[in-house]
Amino acid sequence: MTHYHKTHLDQLESEAIYIMREVAAQFERPVLLFSGGKDSITMVHLARKAFHPARIPFPLMHVDTGHNFPETIEFRDRLVESIDADLLVSHVQDAIDAGRVVEETGPHASRNGLQTVALLDGLKEHRVDAALGGGRRDEEKARAKERFFSHRDRFGQWDPKNQRPELWNLFNGRKAPGEHFRVFPISNWTEMDVWQYVAREKIELPSLYFAHERNVVVRDGVTLAETDFLYPVEGEESERKVVRFRTIGDATCTGAIASDAASVEDIIAEVAAARETERGQRSDDKRSEAAMEDRKRQGYF
């Protein structure tokens, strides 16, 4: 019955659409967390498909560390306009200014850890009851046990020992006031699946993902882009290299890889041959063996 044959991408797409529709139906004030990376861009694409011909029935929400690649912001604004979506922005700078967090100092300063506070502030301000995220279980060991519908208590915390069982395609989104859910429609996708899907659907991505020449600083084995807020310190030097990014997060901790992959097809070939996971270039995960789990417990996305 080749007629009913479904490829893995067909099945993953259908599952993600199903989850997004469950969120729209079960919750009152959902948002789609948008980082500007390929996973969240893919999520936006899936959301358009889920509610077609209507527009996406919930806003996108961006947690802005203030340490962005300019390309990310440009891309975000263009995308939001072209699909007529609503956008909410929660600024880490606001949390710093309000004295709710203290910024790290020194050359290794990163605002990545501060995102959690800005995220929780944003969710609270907009009374969000479900935050859709592009997290995937293949990214990191702690995420392998994450549910599609992940319950968070009033403090935004995740309790890995007290998760709701998810059977068949039944997702229980019931909660008490003040609690919320993080929902991960592309849980079952791998990095390769995302790239194959980007190719199949011809999804446009920021130029950062493709090989380009730029000034970089190599720090602790991680190649970082030189920007206004990240520059070489003593013993380091600025180098001109052809690189691309496998993930796009805070510019201070997102590592680039040497690559001449200039198209999605090149990237698929590169990913197929890759010997390192995409988070391997995230210096924030290297801090301890259980770093990701600790951040998730506190409410990290």
Add this chain to the structure above:
Amino acid sequence: MSTDAGTMHREMDLLRFTTAGSVDDGKSTLIGRMLYDTKSIFEDQLEAVERASRTHGEEETNLALLTDGLRAEREQKITIDVAYRYFATPKRKFIIADTPGHVQYTRNMVTGASTAELAIILIDARKGVQTQSKRHGFIASLLGIPHVVVAVNKMDLVDWREDTYEEIVAEYREFCEKLDVTDLTFIPMSALKGDNVVDESENMPWYHGSTLLHHLENVNVGTSRNLRDFRFPVQTVIRPDQSFRGFAGRVASGTITPGEEILVLPGGTRTQVRTIETFDGPLKEASAGDSIVITTEDEVDCSRGDTIVRVNNLPTSATKVDAILCWMSDTPLEVGREYLLMHGTSERKIVIDNLNYRINVDTLHREDVEQLGLNDIGRVQIEAAQPLHFDPYQNNRHTGGFVIIDPRTNVTVGAGMIRSEVREAPRPEAAELVGQADGGPAREKSPNVVWEPWNIPRAEREKRHGHPAKVVWFTGISGAGKSTIARELEKQLWEAGKQTVILDGDQVRHGLCGDLGFSPEDRSENIRRVGEVARLFYEAGFIVLCAFVSPYRKDRQRVRELFPDENFVEVFVDVDAETARQRDPKGLYARHATGRVTGLPGLDAPYEAARDAEVRITRAQSVEDAARSVLASLDAV
């Protein structure tokens, strides 16, 4: 998309499978091995594992560390929750639901199994078939997983011996005959050394079957998909403006095309499919698994929780259902309390009316219990505030499965599989509705007779009677001596001061079942009714002696399943047809010889011998003797 990698995805499909095994069976090592040998592990992951192996003081790199995710698990060195892993070959993408094997985590195994099409059950070749290997097989069967692979692991530690392997195969195969396992495959392997996981083993030349990966790549996927019965639970209504109104959902089963006659449940409004919409354009047909939007010819009342079906293929609609329930909460199930039931895209209030028994997942015995605790599996009757539109789980995972939510905590506390509606006497008006000609509203099968729990619980009655209630079921061909032995047994019980009653064939055929003949269907119905009568007496605290030919194993099994194991005794009166003919107490054989009676079980109609009877009576035993041996078994249970 001209590159190899770019075209690769067109060929790939998807297999979801689950792995079950205990802490020491080497499950994590097996998964680590699959990831490692299919090159799904990256250098930095391997480095992290090597680093961790050294920290944990191990000499070799521990592949198990690749999968034991959370810190608590690393500390306790066990897996405590369902973890999902991914790998792919050019043919297929795989999603592994990795579930822990030890006893307190039945709930995780059930969860992982609910979406799996294949289960890998690990058996340590040194230890052979263990209680938990059986438990895993039972759960795979209960959850309807179509393919089961038994990985006989650690063959390196038994010197790669074929006879050790064959013993395990024979024992496990015999066990699985009691279950609903359709496709069972055995593979001898060593996950540690890599034999028969991805690469063929050089150490076991006697094995000619597939390696595990080869089997996983080639097993037929999609067999659990039901392409016959169209069921479409509506998730949400898409209404961008006045000109468009569509019903969004994922096809749970079956197929649909534009123009087909459909009906919305509940309500039963009929209309036709106008279009099947997607972002990529309208479809000519949609099938199970597709996320679509359906628009209809007429403006119909339809919203989230409703189910769209074909006019000529309706699910069962009932407010009372019979189900197998797995309890997943520390707080035990309370019979009579209100819960929420999530089924498809709908939620409704329910009450668990009755708990028949708990199934011991290790022995498969049905146990008489007052409540279900965490990780217990039991059989229950549920009454819902509004009708459920379902198919038996066996036919349809998506319309037969449900979860139970505690409304006080919002937590998912149970998961269940519907077996059937609870049969009850139809009211006259309901009977008329069923008979109505096509074209009216959906036929409502549920007669909605309100079920009241027993006024005085059986335990109280048993206390007053001074003995537990029992059901003794005598089966055997006509003339075997069932009624004679039952009568003798009743005398002995009566003299000992027990409350007893006898139900036998002639008696019920003159009254209760006077409308039934001797066709296979009527024989089944006869036994079903007798089972229900026996249950009423049983609940009243009696020792019920039933003497019926009951030639079909299936019918006897159905009666057996009404009672906890310890209170049900099947007695097979095993007398050959020749002896029975000579006795011929009712003259049936004589009339058969002259052609005035046909269809006698054991002669020209089937009698399926009892295989699992608790007591077997043979021709050599006297009536008193036979009665005494049954009595002894009653004391034993």
